[in-house]
Every structure is written in structure tokens, then in C-alpha cells.
Amino acid sequence: MYNLIEFFKEFYGESFIRDYRRISPIETRRFIVQSPKVLIRLLNGEYIYSNHYMSVNSREERNSTTSKAMDRLFMDFDTDDQCLKDIKNKIVDIQMKKPHNILQEEQELIHQYQDILIEDKVAETPINEAKRVAKLIYDTFGVYPILVFSGAKGCHLYIPYNPVLLNFPNKTIELICNDYTSRFNLTTLDPAPSRDANARISRIPYTRHPISGMYAVLFGIEDDYTTIMEKSVNPVVEPFKMQNHMTDFDKYLPEIDMHVSKMKELEKQQRDLQNYRRRLRNQRKCNRRVNIGIKGRYRVPDCRDLAQDILGVPEADYEDYITYKCPFHSDKHPSMSVYNENFFCGVSGCVGALNYWNFLKKYYNMADAEVRDYLIDNYPEN
Known part of the structure; x- marks a missing residue:
């Protein structure tokens, strides 16, 4: 039977160095993991997210936002629902007060969250927008990207490619996501993961969402909303081959990165000019101050x-x-x-x-x- 170790070997690689975060209502911890078995030992089914850089051998590299080797582009589609937000706040409040006890009130709130998510189809728009982008990727590269329902009110899209080193990963990814947003008039693509490497985290597939009680699961382009929800409620680790989703996006990213580099140089020249003009203004102000007797x-x-x-x-x-x-x-x-x-x-x-x-x-x-x-x-x- 196909298991998580086999899945993680495909999804993250047989041997990998990645940065993972355990996020719970009472703590945030970070781990550098180098193998699927170590990752599974850390999981315990709850509160684990991951980021999507490959090279994180040190704290300096982990916190850096520049010059990182990347092997996938990540997009986060998410929607806002006030009712779900209110239920989430109540659940988090309970978990903070009783972090080691699952109370009946908490279970009832989780069931309420699930019912709204499933019956009202709250995540339908993010899922459909992710599918639209996925079809474009297929038309461009001949393979579909990886689609993952987050277990709550959104989904993740991964475009895998051969590892490439980018000097300006944040700005490069932001330009790509802005292009997709403009082209498809997307309303649920979260801009934060595009702009900030530290925000570029996502739930690991087949882990349980602590608020909804549902699981992050892979789904296909043809799966309808009901099928995706059924997979999330009753998850089964399905056979997965990364090669079926590999693109040659890595051939285009350096070109965009070079364009960003030229933009940065132009911005620097403009800032230098502005600073020069500002210094002149400040000097005039200082001269005026001396003339009126300021000490x-x-x-x-x-x-x-x-x-x-x-x-x-x-x-x-x-x-x-x-x-x-x-x-x-x-x-x-x-x-x-x-x-x-x-x-x-x-x-x-x-x-x-x-x-x-x-x-x-x-x-x-x-x-x-x-x-x-x-x-x-x-x-x-x-």
C-alpha cells in the first residue's frame, strides 16, 4: 500500500534540505529537515507548514530573501468568510486555554466549520481560480501543476521545475503572480506569499488542519467540489509521481530574474538621485536654521x-x-x-x-x- 514516506520521497525528494515550521496557537517552531522519515516523525498529524526553498543550511540562509535555490513556484489561493473567521477565533481561544485537551465545545465548533465549508462551498472560488491557472500551465508546458486543497478555505498550486538559483526570488515571483492575476482577473490569489519569502509557507499534504479538522489533499483538474471535500474528510495517500508535473519553468525564471536585476539598478539610480536632491533641500533648511539663530x-x-x-x-x-x-x-x-x-x-x-x-x-x-x-x-x- 502506498504510504507517506513514498509520497514525501516524490513530493520533496529522496534526500532534501528544507525549512519547516510547526505553528500552533501556543508556539511557533522551525526545523531543518533532511529526509522523509525525519519529517514524518515531526508531523504527528498537526500544525506543520513548510516553505519551498531548497538551500537552508544555516540560520542566515533560512532568513535570507535573496539568492536561494528554488525547485517550485508556489501560489496560495484563499478567500475570506466572516462566519468561518468567527468560528476560527473561538477554536483558537479554546486551544490556547486548553492546548492538550480536546473539549466537546471545540469539537462542535470544528463540525460547524466543516459544515459551512462543505455545504456553502466557501472554497469553490479559490479552487476554480487555481484550476484556471493550472489549465494555462498545461497549455504552456504540456503538464498540469500540483493542486492541493489546504483543508480549510483555500488551495495551493505548485509549479515544479529543476532547481534554479535566483538573485531576486521575491520580486521575480511577484511579477509572475501579478501577471496571472491581471490576465485572469483573479480575486483569491494571496499576494503575501508572492512578495515575502517568510510568508511563502503552505500546509504539508496529508496533514490535518487544526481548525477545520480536515486534511490537506491533492486533487485533479477534473475533480468537482464534492469530490475534493470527500478526499479531505477521508484522506487516502494516493500514488504520486513528480515527473508527471515537471515543467521547464527553470529556463524562463533566470530571464525574469535578470529583468528584475535591471529594474533594481534603475530603482537604485532613482533613489540616489532622490537622496541627492533631498540632501540639497536639507542643506538649504540647515542654512535657514542658522540664519534664524537656532542653536x-x-x-x-x-x-x-x-x-x-x-x-x-x-x-x-x-x-x-x-x-x-x-x-x-x-x-x-x-x-x-x-x-x-x-x-x-x-x-x-x-x-x-x-x-x-x-x-x-x-x-x-x-x-x-x-x-x-x-x-x-x-x-x-x-
Whole structure:
């Protein structure tokens, strides 16, 4: 009988080095796994996601967003349903309070979640949009990509190819996904996994979803919604051959990556020009300050440096910005992004965008004169 070890040998490779994350309501742990047997020992049927890079031999490589070997392109199709979201929040609250006990209330909520998911066909639009992209892949490469129902309200699509090293994997994948979104007018393709390597994680096939109680399962282009749900409720590990889904996408990715490299160089030139113009403006401002008798000069700080001086180590450090839990509201997840010129919190009703001056005024409750003196003392002009 076909088993998980055989499946993982095909799906991830006989010998592989990948980064996996165990995510539960009470902890997030990461593992570097090198074989199917080790992965199965870690699974225990719950709370495991994986990412899709091959080379993760060190913490530095694992956290890097550049120059990574990739062997598949991943797309996440997901929808939003307020009723399911409310049930999920109740289940998570129970799991956090009683992480080792399955309560009757939790089981009833899981059954409610399943009933809505199946009867109301909540995941139908993501599944159908993933199938539309899959048909395009078939028309282009002659094979279908891998389709996986997530076990909840969305599905994943994998386009496998021979491993290729990309210098700008995030931007390269973002361009591809934006093209598909525009071409098909997609409404459920989640942009986060396209932009951010750390968000590019998906549930491992044949693992149980902790909220729905259903399983992540592979499905075919001809499977209807009812068939997919039946597979997810009563999963059976089916024979799988990666070769039946292999594309030569790797021949095209370096060309897109090179295009991204040229875009980055152009963006750098534009930033350098903007910085030069900004320095000229700042110099004029400093000259005006001296003329009206202000006691000293300061340089305008990079907001990212200012944030690290005040808020400490960021939650995440990306190429153009860093993130923090917003200090201006009760923030469980990092919602403040700090760029060169501003701080931005996207939470409705919070501060929105702040420049360095207004951030200091609000954070320390300073008057303008106090902000000026703070800048002169901490960021004096060289």
C-alpha cells in the first residue's frame, strides 16, 4: 500500500534540505529537515507548514530573501468568510486555554466549520481560480501543476521545475503572480506569499488542519467540489509521481530574474538621485536654521535607523523596510512598517503614515522645540 514516506520521497525528494515550521496557537517552531522519515516523525498529524526553498543550511540562509535555490513556484489561493473567521477565533481561544485537551465545545465548533465549508462551498472560488491557472500551465508546458486543497478555505498550486538559483526570488515571483492575476482577473490569489519569502509557507499534504479538522489533499483538474471535500474528510495517500508535473519553468525564471536585476539598478539610480536632491533641500533648511539663530544643526535620520535606536531589534528586516509591533496600539502581529522616509501602520484608526518628526512628537509626546533639541543632540550634522 502506498504510504507517506513514498509520497514525501516524490513530493520533496529522496534526500532534501528544507525549512519547516510547526505553528500552533501556543508556539511557533522551525526545523531543518533532511529526509522523509525525519519529517514524518515531526508531523504527528498537526500544525506543520513548510516553505519551498531548497538551500537552508544555516540560520542566515533560512532568513535570507535573496539568492536561494528554488525547485517550485508556489501560489496560495484563499478567500475570506466572516462566519468561518468567527468560528476560527473561538477554536483558537479554546486551544490556547486548553492546548492538550480536546473539549466537546471545540469539537462542535470544528463540525460547524466543516459544515459551512462543505455545504456553502466557501472554497469553490479559490479552487476554480487555481484550476484556471493550472489549465494555462498545461497549455504552456504540456503538464498540469500540483493542486492541493489546504483543508480549510483555500488551495495551493505548485509549479515544479529543476532547481534554479535566483538573485531576486521575491520580486521575480511577484511579477509572475501579478501577471496571472491581471490576465485572469483573479480575486483569491494571496499576494503575501508572492512578495515575502517568510510568508511563502503552505500546509504539508496529508496533514490535518487544526481548525477545520480536515486534511490537506491533492486533487485533479477534473475533480468537482464534492469530490475534493470527500478526499479531505477521508484522506487516502494516493500514488504520486513528480515527473508527471515537471515543467521547464527553470529556463524562463533566470530571464525574469535578470529583468528584475535591471529594474533594481534603475530603482537604485532613482533613489540616489532622490537622496541627492533631498540632501540639497536639507542643506538649504540647515542654512535657514542658522540664519534664524537656532542653536545647532541636525541631519535628517533614516527612519529605519531612528526606529532601531528607539524600538530596538525589528521583528523582520527586509530589503527596503523593517517591521515592528506598532507602539501606538495593542499589536499582536507586526503591523508597523518602517521605510527610509516614514513609519506606516496599516491598522484602521491607528496613526497611518508618520515622518521622523511626527513619530518623535507622538511617541515621546514632545513639542516641536523638544523634537528639534532631541534631533540636534542625537543626530547632529557631521
